Amino acid sequence: MTALGMEYYVERIVKERGIQPTRVSVFLAMLQLWKEQKRCNPFQISRRKIMKLSGVKSIVTYHKCISELTDRGLVEYRPSYHPWMGSEVRLK
DSSP states (O other): OOHHHHHHHHHHHHHOTTOOHHHHHHHHHHHHHHHHTTTOSSEEEOHHHHHHHHTOOOHHHHHHHHHHHHHTTSEEEEOOOSSSSOEEEEEO
16 A cells, blocks of 8 residues: 555544544554555554553553544554564554
């Protein structure tokens, strides 16, 4: 996917009605990891990296953000319960 694809996702999150800033921040952190992984879809994320990039301090808030992004149809999220493997995210 090209930079144009990234613009599409940024525009899409900005146009979401009633979305909280923490959700936008988590989504933008996901986009950064997607970009770092050569825009592969799906791609791997780690809670620690997403929280650091987004500024989210609470694990509960992190999970609420992931849940809302999934419910809104922005991402597909497949958690990994393995300590060294990241969870899988697919941008929709």
